[in-house]
Amino acid sequence: MTTRGAAGWLPLSPGERAVAIEVLVHGPLSRSEIARRLNLSAGSLTRLTKPLIESGLLIEAAESGEGESAEVRQGRPSQPLDVVADSRSFIGFKITEDMVYGVVTTLRSDIVARHDRPLTTHTPAEVADLLAEMTEELTRSFPAPAGIGIGVGGRVEKRSIVAESAFLGWTDVPLAELVASRTGSPVVVENDVAALVEAETWFGAGRGLDRFVVLTIGAGIGYGLVLGGGRVASVEDGRGVGRRWIVNPYGPLTPEGERGSAISLLTIPSIRYQVRAATGEDLTYEEILARAAAGDPLPARVLDEAARALGTLVAQIANFAMPQKILLAGEGVGLVDVAGPALEETILTHRHPQADPVNLQTKVSDFHDWARGAAVLAIQVLVLGTGERR
Amino acid sequence: MTTRGAAGWLPLSPGERAVAIEVLVHGPLSRSEIARRLNLSAGSLTRLTKPLIESGLLIEAAESGEGESAEVRQGRPSQPLDVVADSRSFIGFKITEDMVYGVVTTLRSDIVARHDRPLTTHTPAEVADLLAEMTEELTRSFPAPAGIGIGVGGRVEKRSIVAESAFLGWTDVPLAELVASRTGSPVVVENDVAALVEAETWFGAGRGLDRFVVLTIGAGIGYGLVLGGGRVASVEDGRGVGRRWIVNPYGPLTPEGERGSAISLLTIPSIRYQVRAATGEDLTYEEILARAAAGDPLPARVLDEAARALGTLVAQIANFAMPQKILLAGEGVGLVDVAGPALEETILTHRHPQADPVNLQTKVSDFHDWARGAAVLAIQVLVLGTGERR
DNA sequence: TCATTTACTTTTGATGCGGAACAATCAAGG
């Protein structure tokens, strides 16, 4: 097995794991607070926290200090527990066509170092060599990594094998094994969108939610549905979702995606293509946003149409999947700033008048966020033994 | 409390409840089979089943008899356990504008008697009187009902109060209390769609599934999303969902619903309205189906457009909510028989080419199915103590 | 100083589960 169990930490009992995850995800918490959250008695918490503290995973945090401890309360002061975030470090990689982005994170998934390198070859062995080299450089000033997570666009099986990746030209590449043998660290490989979704579910916008959706816009469209704390896997994962999400049958026809599909309306290449086809100018996405903001009518029209498509999608997701929150992420969500009103208006048009307003959050992510997502997967799988679901 | 706990049966421990539900929902099962399904040891099953058998809820079923016991197997023969379906009876009502439909069911939710009565008044007290009378008549040849379930179109709160029902003109009517005081039986009131969804989740198309969707077409549109065995409640419940599900912005404008919405494209009144507006003839839904099947172009066109709208909806639900199965139910699903190919084609158009085919099931329901749904709710709440979720 | 409040620990008892040993009941094969 490439991805063996908790490396270094003792295996956790279900109760211990629940406590560890609660503290890890929801910051420093006192024992009594954890007891309330997990519906356990105070006595159980003494029992469960003892081995966690002894093993070094948790620590009795220094009292919040002099700053200001919120309200002064009566009674014995509580003793917050916190994870020893720096006790282990994790490495996350995001592989794109021509670059590899790497980060080092703490147990809390805070990024403490970044390191990127151009990717000049797609040969599996050479890519693994590069990842091993980058691991070496990244860990120079940190303890040996407890785990390595790798995010790749494409289909990934068993969290270790890249079954199919078009932009790398890979089929059934056992990437986890290749990297693990070079670095000696356990490795988890996952589809990039899936990793980002898990990261947001644990540490980001979806923290503590039961139903949660992540929609990413960038070079393509990504969709992740989280139910009951776990991501729902589907066969379309990593196969370029959104090609057949026909939002507007009379919408534009672009090289990728069907006419009027989410891909042809929303992705960065499609928006650039539409502007280029109409004006002859080859503008970057940022330039298009800037021109639209400045009042240039053609870019504004393209972005307005995109925002309306996005609003339709968001409303449909809210109507049918009923998430408590929808996160818009990726490099291509800048259009929300420029065409926000059109987005809002379209959402309202497609929602029941008495329905709850859609809880929508926007987060422009860069490639280091994707790499961080991969690191979070390593935390989940390797430290806490959170296996795959169904 | 109107809806007090398990009337007659001892309160069940979580383990006992799990066993009871497993046997109730999945037919006769041997102890070892239950142990496998619930991941319990054989010893635990002896312990858990003993009180259930003693209390009369379960029984050691007579061996399947002479017929043919499938394959001959080695070893001690298994002893299937089954619920004593006839030990209690349940009553379910569905209230429409001018009729009340009533059924008597077994613990397994099999309908053993039906009785309908016209509804000539909408006064809460008189409706409750009628329900009490019908209960009296329905239980003449059956033991006293263990519980009564009532399904109403509209918003229902706390499974007892009709907060708002347009067609009855009701606001905050404590219907459960009114009926319970007249009959002496515990009463559960729920939105009709919600009740049907629960019934299908436990005993119907959604049995054993983790993610499941029910879409009903009739006088209106109904939508129910089941995740992890529980229905997701939403504020739109009972407020006429589908009015803002804009499927085709250039679709027909009907008296109800926005232009091109699911309501104006799919509901029976809208389809009849479209045919009437075009031909001047006031046809029933069944007549429209028959004419379209016979080749009459105008009804065929209306139904074709409806089927394409339905296909779009189904595909969107499959794309975004990712259920393992979608059930189409209600009085208005007959169009699937007439315009099935258009439905299939539209679904495929909106699905990823490599996605799993949509698991779609169609079930024409009559009003007794709705009443049965209400009875199932009584079974859930009163017998097994399955409370509300979130 | 002393009651009060809140947080945590220790002890105790109950519960529920898995596992081992055993009984029951069948088929297959000499």
Added chain:
DNA sequence: CCTTGATTGTTCCGCATCAAAAGTAAATGA
């Protein structure tokens, strides 16, 4: 006919886990 093996179900014991209760600790406020 008897043995062997397979499968189901029962009984019993030990273990893990939890809640409840009682005790300890550390603060506030009068």
